[in-house]
Amino acid sequence: MPAVSKGDGMRGLAVFISDIRNCKSKEAEIKRINKELANIRSKFKGDKALDGYSKKKYVCKLLFIFLLGHDIDFGHMEAVNLLSSNKYTEKQIGYLFISVLVNSNSDLIRLINNAIKNDLSSRNPTFMNLALHCIANVGSREMAEAFAADIPRILVAGDTMDSVKQSAALCLLRLNRTSPDLVPMGEWTSRVVHLLNDQHLGVVTAATSLITTLAQKNPEEFKTSVSLAVARLSRIVTSASTDLQDYTYYFVPAPWLSVKLLRLLQCYPPPEDAAIRGRLSECLETILNKAQEPPKSKKVQHSNAKNAVLFEAISLIIHHDSEPTLLVRACNQLGQFLQHRETNLRYLALESMCTLASSEFSHEAVKTHIETVINALKTERDVSVRQRAVDLLYAMCDRSNVQQIVAEMLNYLETADYSIREEIVLKVAILAEKYAVDYTWYVDTILNLIRIAGDYVSEEVWYRVIQIVINRDDVQGYAAKTVFEALQAPACHENLVKVGGYILGEFGNLIAGDPRSSPLVQFNLLHSKFHLCSVPSRALLLSTYIKFINLFPEVKGTIQEVLRSDSQLRNADVELQQRAVEYLRLSCIASTDILATVLEEMPPFPERESSILAKLKRKKGPGMVPDIEEGRKDKNVNGGMEPISTNATTKSTPSPSTDLLSLGSSPALSSAPPSSSAGGLLVDVFTENHAPAAPGVPMGPVADDNFSRFVCKNNGVLFENQLVQIGLKSEFRQNLGRMYIFFGNKTSTQFLNFSSSVICQDSLKTQLSIHIKPADPTVDGGAQLQQILNIECVSDFVEAPVLSIQFRYGGTLQNIAVKLPITLNKFFQPTEMTSQDFFQRWKQLSSPQQEVQKIFKAKHSMDTEVTKAKIIGFGVALLDRVDPNPSNFVGAGVIHTKTTQVGCLLRLEPNTQAQVGGPERVLACALACARCRAVPSPNASLSPSLFTDVPSHTTDKQGHCIAAAL
Amino acid sequence: MMRFLLLFSRQGKLRLQKWFTPLVERERKKVVRDMTLMVLGRPPRSCNFLHWKDLKVVYKRYASLYFCCGLDDKDNELLALEVLHRYVELLDKYFGNVCELDIIFNFEKAYFILDEFLMGGEVQETSKVTVAKSIEASDMLQETMEEYMSKPAF
Secondary structure: OHHHHOOOOOHHHHHHHHHHHHOOOHHHHHHHHHHHHHHHHHHHHOOOOOOHHHHHHHHHHHHHHHHOOOOOOOOHHHHHHHHOOOOHHHHHHHHHHHHHHOOOOOOOHHHHHHHHHHHHOOOOHHHHHHHHHHHHHHOOHHHHHHHOOHHHHHHHOOOOOHHHHHHHHHHHHHHHHHOHHHOOOHHHHHHHHHHHHOOOHHHHHHHHHHHHHHHHHOHHHHOOHHHHHHHHHHHHHHOOOOOOHHHEEOOEEOHHHHHHHHHHHOOOOOOOOHHHHHHHHHHHHHHHHHHHOOOOOOOHHHHHHHHHHHHHHHHHHHHHOOOHHHHHHHHHHHHHHHOOOOHHHHHHHHHHHHHHOOOOOOHHHHHOOHHHHHHHHHHOOOHHHHHHHHHHHHHHOOOOOHHHHHHHHHHHHOOOOHHHHHHHHHHHHHHHHHOOOOHHHHHHHHHHHHHHHHHHOOHHHHHHHHHHHHHOOOOHHHHHHHHHHHOOOOOOOHHHHHHHHHHHHHHHHHHOOOHHHOHHHHHHHHHHHHOOOOHHHHHHHHHHHHHHHHHOHHHHHHHHHHHHOHHHHOOOOHHHHHHHHHHHHHHHHOOHHHHHHHOOOOOOOOOOOOHHHHHHHHHHOOOOOOOHHHHOOOOOHHHOOOHHHHHHHHHOOOOHHHHHOOOOOOOHHHHOOOOOHHHHHHHHHHHOOOOOOOOOOOOOOOEOOOHHHHOOOOOEEEEEOOOEEEEEEEEEEOOEEEEEEEEEEOOOOOEEEEEEEEEOOOOHHHHEEEEEOOOOOOEOOOOEEEEEEEEEEOOOOOOOOEEEEEEEEOOEEEEEEEEOOOOHHHHEEEOOOOHHHHHHHHHHOOOHHHEEEEEEEOOOOOOHHHHHHHHHHHOOEEOOOOOOOOOOEEEEEEEEOOOOEEEEEEEEEEEOOOOOOOOOOOOOOOEEEEEEEEEOOOOOOOOOHHHHOOOHHHHHHHHHHHHHHO | OEEEEEEEEOOOOEEEEEEOOOOOHHHHHHHHHHHHHHHHOOOOOOOOEEEEOOEEEEEEEEOOEEEEEEEOOOOOHHHHHHHHHHHHHHHHHHHOOOOHHHHHHOHHHHHHHHHHHEEOOEEOOOOHHHHHHHHHHHHHOOOOHHHHHOOOOO
16 A cells, blocks of 8 residues: 555554455444444543554544444544644644534534644644644634634735645635624735735635635625736736646646636626726637637646636626627637537536526527527437526527427427426426417417326426416416317326316306317216326315306206215215215205305416426525526516516407307497497496506506406505516595505515605596605515505596506616506495385486496306405495395495595396307306496485586496496 | 535445535435435436536546535536546545545545645645645654554554
């Protein structure tokens, strides 16, 4: 063994190690170790004092045993004793043992600290280095407390040896990472920065690491390092390969130092000083040029070191994101590497391109490599390279190429390595949602995903598709049709059964008109999968069945029969049994009204961060998922890129579900007779068209997607995009109201200069008085800001105020304008009255100005309980048994304004047989009539002027409000 | 910054472990297990880089030994590969044609050499000459051969 000739090999240790190596079994090894432990214990406990050598040898044996993976519970004291030996090797073994085995809360720490203190002040560079290494290796808080003040002094002292300076710099770095509060830099800062000018390149290397870490936390304080770093880098880059002697590594001058300097510069924006900036650009260009030169050596070490510097330079170029020419050159260079024969370079090129894809200058340039990347996905032999290709496709995806990328990913998924399938599934699901051109494509993609890789489709993915289908009524019919078709396959994945069960349970009615997917066919199809499913899916299907009973009374008998069977009622699984029993009872005893209420269609899910995105983030650990959107610095109003909102506003049709099924219903809207000249307004909210923005108001489009949802309710999510969510909670009493607005920052970055205001246009200024308390100018990442609005209704009004918010996010000013759902009906007070009173007043209100009538098609199936809830939500009192026709709804209330009170009567006449001429039964379509009359409130004095004061548009407003709500 | 450096054999026997951030024993064992499983399972001529949780993993095989390190997300993989190579060069210079057995029997030396080269997960001294010099200097401080031979064998 060569080591013996090298000095201090310990024979006893060597013998012990070979014994262990000769052990034939684990048991024999343990036996030998136990024997040795007993031996060492007896030596340590023996009366005879051990000499330094023996102590060192036994401590070293214990260390060996520990490193083999066995517990060591003694010997620490002996190791600490070795620290104060003046023999270097003994001290060294002592320190090694302490570094490896002593954890920070050991009670020996005081003794250890003493020994370290002695060595630090010994002025012997070798001992000082040992001590500094020990501090860095243990790095505990106690050590930081004891030494944080001494180490900077050692670092900057003029007489410190270079090797000690290096250790001191890195030791300080380590303490700064674990206990930054204990390492006050202040007075040392400028002297530490000047270490960048040191003669000794080893000192500069160590100092650059330290400065980079400190500058990341406190860039302002270390700003002066930029010019020094650029100067140093420039000298290295332009030096001949022999200039730097031993710091040249395989013909590459100081690669470690170069990379560290480039890292340091990544803590800062591009230098402001033009001269420095120019010099840095020259350096970066030189590095890029060198990549094209022929290699100076065939050794892989040469090309690795050279390319390491090149990749770091590219990182800096991407970080600065300011020089288009450099960015494009960087992108071209990476493009070359994409086809390099070295696997490592292809891997790194794919990885770097991911960050390049998020720069607005180079996003397009990256996209030109799409074919190469797709090819890599198909041909790379190494799974980790293919994985980077998937990452890059994910990063370069946008609306223009989403269909191609998603198709390729789905293709790849069929043969992909098992270890990355789940991640690909998540990515496909996210891209499909984020850049969906239309939602039918989205639904198709997800169902495909389940078909190809059902086992890897996590709960989050299918939850998400359901969230989206529930929230988008324009896709519900298509989704029902598509899952129904997908379920026809003889073998389909359980996840598909879950999605199918849920969607048909909610929206099966939308396709029930087609005899090929009649209720019974739907039920039989689902039930044919029932027995192949796991318990949770069966539980879900049972819920679907009870929903079917509500949707389709005609299959009630069949389903009850199934629920009643022994395999359900006496199922061994408690959950299934309970569901079967309860659903059966519910279907037997509950009236259709109660059933309809209990089994009402699921309300829209609150918009929140995609559960899949959250999952991907969790899976990859923090910081691993480049947020495609956030990087791309989008300047559009309302975040702009979210397909969901654009879709909803541009594509909404009055009755999407029936259109999809081509059941041929003419849009009822066109037949709605406008009851007055202002009747156009009635259509506005109903069709969700944008009201043209008033002239002279400097803002972008006003979002009102969710506006109509708030007509009959007071709480919920008003607006949401990639960055922000705006939620509302409000309460109204007579002519006063209070609204709490919650601004949720969905990103991890602070919003700056946040401000919000409420704009009342034109006459609304006098009709509505709104006081808003100023909000904090910053909203932290992930935080929520609350703002309170006090509202007073002065007189009746038509338009809604607009909430306008502004903030700075990632350097871009964001403007968002949303219509605030403050509508006149919020100031209703319900009024009870008898049938006789009601009709008497109704008849009195006969002049055209006092009445508005509106015929419209219901958006959803007419359901008594739902309608009742909406009328109550609208603000009037629902009058029971007032109308002689029991299917009509009647309500009364008083609108309170500051100046006046206006009584209103309302009558809603649903007509469920309205579809004339069609042979099929139309489920989703119903005609109804809303009637609204102004009447004096029974509490108000019956002054005749009350009626004449009421302008006609007030009544119109009520008409269209209720139309929108139903 | 390097988080850890592991040396293990083709059979998955751990030969050296260096942790640059505090981890409890259980976590260390998990890292070692995951690394050996992952790296040893790679087909030959794969690339030298992997992702593991939020770390980059860089590994290279030298004869029967695998050198494997975990890096921060922002670190330079190619340069880490050369850190491993430089360490192998230093071991080679010290032991003279280093082999796995040298590292088994002189594990403490392998740690000392590593300490001269890396500290706190950063490169301390990249010059081979300087590192070799300081290791030799410390060897000069050690006992003489006679002293060594006179000691009992156990």
